[in-house]
Amino acid sequence: MEDWDKEMEKKWFTISVYSENSVGLLNRISGIFLKRHINIESLNVSKSEIDHVSKFTIVVYTTEDWVRNIVGQVEKQIEVIKAFYHTDEETIYQESALFKVASTLLFDERNIQNIIKDSNSQIVTVSRDFFVLSKTGRRNEIDEMYQQLKPYGIMQFVRSGRIAVSKSEMKISSLLKEFNQ
Amino acid sequence: METLKKEKTASTKQSTKRISGAEAIIHCLLAEGVDLIYGYPGGAIMPLYDELYKFQDKLTHILTRHEQGATHAAQGYARVTGKVGVAVATSGPGATNLITGIADAQIDSTPMVCITGQVARHLLGSDAFQETDIIGISTPVTKWNCQVTKASEIPEVLAKAFYIARSGRPGPVLVDITKNAQIDEFDFSYEHCKGVRSYNPYPKPDIKAIKEAANLINAAKKPFIVFGQGVILGEAEEQLKTLVEKAGIPAAWTILGLSAMDTDHPLNVGMVGMHGNYGPNLLTNECDVLIAIGMRFDDRVTGSLDTYAKQAKIIHFDIDPAEINKNVKADVAVLGDSKVTLDLLLPMIKTNSHDSWHNEFKKKYEIEFDQIIKNDVYPTKDRLTMAEVIEEINIASGHKAIIVSDVGQHQMIACRYAKFKQTKSNVTSGGLGTMGFALPAAIGAKMGAMDREVVAIIGDGGYQMTIQELGTIFQNKTPVKIVVLNNDHLGMVRQWQELFFESRYASTVMVNPDFVKIAEGYHIQSKRISERKDLKATIQEMLASKDAYFLEVKVEKEDNVFPMIPSGASVSDIRLK
Ligand SMILES: Cc1ncc(C[n+]2csc(CCOP(=O)(O)OP(=O)(O)O)c2C)c(N)n1
Numbered sequence: 022m023e024d025w026d027k028e029m030e031k032k033w034f035t036i037s038v039y040s041e042n043s044v045g046l047l048n049r050i051s052g053i054f055l056k057r058h059i060n061i062e063s064l065n066v067s068k069s070e071i072d073h074v075s076k077f078t079i080v081v082y083t084t085e086d087w088v089r090n091i092v093g094q095v096e097k098q099i100e101v102i103k104a105f106y107h108t109d110e111e112t113i114y115q116e117s118a119l120f121k122v123a124s125t126l127l128f129d130e131r132n133i134q135n136i137i138k139d140s141n142s143q144i145v146t147v148s149r150d151f152f153v154l155s156k157t158g159r160r161n162e163i164d165e166m167y168q169q170l171k172p173y174g175i176m177q178f179v180r181s182g183r184i185a186v187s188k189s190e191m192k193i194s195s196l197l198k199e200f201n202q
Numbered sequence: 203m204e205t206l207k208k209e210k211t212a213s214t215k216q217s218t219k220r221i222s223g224a225e226a227i228i229h230c231l232l233a234e235g236v237d238l239i240y241g242y243p244g245g246a247i248m249p250l251y252d253e254l255y256k257f258q259d260k261l262t263h264i265l266t267r268h269e270q271g272a273t274h275a276a277q278g279y280a281r282v283t284g285k286v287g288v289a290v291a292t293s294g295p296g297a298t299n300l301i302t303g304i305a306d307a308q309i310d311s312t313p314m315v316c317i318t319g320q321v322a323r324h325l326l327g328s329d330a331f332q333e334t335d336i337i338g339i340s341t342p343v344t345k346w347n348c349q350v351t352k353a354s355e356i357p358e359v360l361a362k363a364f365y366i367a368r369s370g371r372p373g374p375v376l377v378d379i380t381k382n383a384q385i386d387e388f389d390f391s392y393e394h395c396k397g398v399r400s401y402n403p404y405p406k407p408d409i410k411a412i413k414e415a416a417n418l419i420n421a422a423k424k425p426f427i428v429f430g431q432g433v434i435l436g437e438a439e440e441q442l443k444t445l446v447e448k449a450g451i452p453a454a455w456t457i458l459g460l461s462a463m464d465t466d467h468p469l470n471v472g473m474v475g476m477h478g479n480y481g482p483n484l485l486t487n488e489c490d491v492l493i494a495i496g497m498r499f500d501d502r503v504t505g506s507l508d509t510y511a512k513q514a515k516i517i518h519f520d521i522d523p524a525e526i527n528k529n530v531k532a533d534v535a536v537l538g539d540s541k542v543t544l545d546l547l548l549p550m551i552k553t554n555s556h557d558s559w560h561n562e563f564k565k566k567y568e569i570e571f572d573q574i575i576k577n578d579v580y581p582t583k584d585r586l587t588m589a590e591v592i593e594e595i596n597i598a599s600g601h602k603a604i605i606v607s608d609v610g611q612h613q614m615i616a617c618r619y620a621k622f623k624q625t626k627s628n629v630t631s632g633g634l635g636t637m638g639f640a641l642p643a644a645i646g647a648k649m650g651a652m653d654r655e656v657v658a659i660i661g662d663g664g665y666q667m668t669i670q671e672l673g674t675i676f677q678n679k680t681p682v683k684i685v686v687l688n689n690d691h692l693g694m695v696r697q698w699q700e701l702f703f704e705s706r707y708a709s710t711v712m713v714n715p716d717f718v719k720i721a722e723g724y725h726i727q728s729k730r731i732s733e734r735k736d737l738k739a740t741i742q743e744m745l746a747s748k749d750a751y752f753l754e755v756k757v758e759k760e761d762n763v764f765p766m767i768p769s770g771a772s773v774s775d776i777r778l779k
């Protein structure tokens with residue numbers, strides 16, 4: 022088997038990137054994956070625990086050799102402060118989803134109320150025509166809820182990228198200090 | 203040309219003055235010590251050209267004949283001077299024509315700043331005339347890039363551009379400046395960039411790692427050094443030489459490391475890689491400690507990684523953390539500027555010699571000399587070989603010329619056989635292998651080193667990719683020496699077809715024009731030779747000429763370059779025929 026196709030060694034990795042908030046950086050980072058023909062499974066960009074520092078959370082399914090290579094290249098970009106990668110066991114991670122469902126179902130289908138209760142989801146809004154459920158959790162929990170609601174008709178569905186924090190420390194503040202000594 | 207040599211001094215902070223963005227660009231360039239730039243005008247960059255006209259006594263602009271030529275000239279200039287090369291182009295096609303040179307500078311770590319014009323801010327995204335997303339296009343091949351849409355942003359962005367291009371592992375930076383930003387006026391002041399908060403160009407050397415490296419080197423029985431361009435970029439040539447001599451270690455170079463060490467130094471054992479020397483390639487798999495300095499284990503150097511130096515402990519010196527363990531896992535990684543880390547290493551190194559180990563290289567050299575070098579350099583057959591031309595240039599120039607080579611068989615021959623006494627003297631496109639590189643790069647090299655002889659070695663194929671730069675040479679009276687080694691083939695591809703595609707010569711035969719007439723059309727003194735008896739005198743005549751000189755040498759059409767490690771094979775499987 023070719024080196025790049027070591028299916029057995031592939032795993033889920035969460036890459037966390039601390040960076041400046043600048044135009045074009047997303048393009049620069051995603052290009053690193055593109056160049057290696059590696060798909061980004063999920064992507065989330067938000068602020069971080071440090072003022073004016075952004076955080077990318079990127080999920081890939083690949084080998085550890087590749088994820089190390091990618092993190093090295095990402096970290097090398099001028100506006101990136103530091104990048105880390107973690108396996109699922111090393112992180113606390115979640116996704117969020119919204120389900121839009123016809124209001125009639127809420128009143129006509131007893132089972133829907135059980136699904137809401139059992140899945141620990143929340144009703145965000147109820148109107149005459151539709152209601153919106155929100156669910157936060159692991160991807161498989163969201164998938165399960167999706168499967169349960171599907172027979173009744175889902176008007177709209179959306180799921181966020183993974184967000185994750187690592188169990189170990191990511192010392193960005195001290196790194197920034199060290200860079201700027 | 204005299205002005206090229208003058209060092210421009212500029213105060214760190216200038217007093218405030220209301221000027222246009224275009225004029226500000228000039229002041230930024232001058233403040234960065236730039237006195238020579240290459241480029242090509244067009245609509246979106248015209249305000250800058252108008253200022254270049256006004257400042258022509260302070261800043262020389264060389265009009266190339268194609269924007270690609272401007273980038274390669276800037277690269278050639280950067281490679282021989284160690285300074286940042288600058289190329290300028292207009293928006294749209296002007297900007298896209300820069301891409302090959304930018305990609306080349308990126309993979310060969312050449313400091314370069316490219317400035318492109320862009321349509322006005324209010325037209326961005328409207329598919330205006332000559333609008334192209336050059337930021338998007340150049341992102342994967344630049345160290346950094348940035349679009350400027352306001353005049354007042356120009357000083358800070360350009361200061362950052364120069365700082366990033368030259369610091370750490372150097373590379374190309376592109377700054378795209380909208381037309382309105384060139385026209386609008388603002389209160390100009392300039393401050394050099396001293397750092398970027400998220401960027402750490404010089405990793406702190408780890409003394410523990412350096413001690414470990416020293417211990418491995420001191421205990422080694424068969425140590426072997428492979429050095430790359432990191433030694434040249436870090437200006438660590440003296441440190442390398444001291445290490446080699448003190449510890450008695452045979453040292454070989456990658457194609458970009460060539461000229462960092464005197465090619466005649468007794469411990470310089472030659473080139474590694476696909477067409478490198480027999481000894482250093484074979485013995486890579488016999489050394490016990492491999493000391494890699496400022497090189498990146500490119501696949502053309504290592505061949506198959508599964509069989510590369512598996513028996514050896516690997517010590518990797520590099521400034522770029524992303525290179526560590528990228529291709530070859532290091533037992534000891536020493537991060538940092540090569541000069542700094544080698545300076546720290548040297549006092550820990552014990553004086554030593556490894557004569558019998560060194561002898562193995564000599565024995566392998568004898569085999570290679572007998573089977574290849576002898577026939578290449580001192581041929582008995584009728585037709586001229588590429589190698590004897592290079593050898594004649596060595597003799598006539600006293601190993602003092604800057605050699606700029608293009609890409610193909612002639613490049614491998616030039617790098618295998620050219621002799622160097624001085625660093626920063628070998629200019630070639632290593633990582634990207636860009637045909638068409640040499641002619642414009644030689645222009646930049648000459649302008650960067652007016653006191654030195656610059657000889658371009660080019661194939662008949664690659665020559666025709668940027669042949670229009672003869673116009674630049676003519677217009678500027680740039681005294682470069684151009685040698686086309688004409689085998690009437692895309693020789694390197696033909697060689698692969700012969701060896702690996704059962705001699706099916708698909709599209710590698712070249713029906714060539716009269717190169718001498720073309721050079722004459724540009725009023726460049728020129729000559730064609732095809733016989734051995736004319737070689738020495740013609741090379742002497744060429745080097746004696748004060749002006750540009752074009753020499754076409756008709757060489758054997760179907761020679762092959764050996765030794766060769768077939769693509770994907772092990773360094774141990776290097777072929778002598
Ligand atoms: C721009 C570009 N296109 C294609 C190639 C592939 N290529 C590598 S060597 C070569 C042949 C070069 O022929 P020539 O310039 O005559 O040199 P020779 O090998 O004959 O010395 C080609 C086509 C390349 N390196 N660069």
Ligand SMILES: [Mg+2]
Nearest residue numbers: 661662691693
């Ligand atoms: Mg040829």
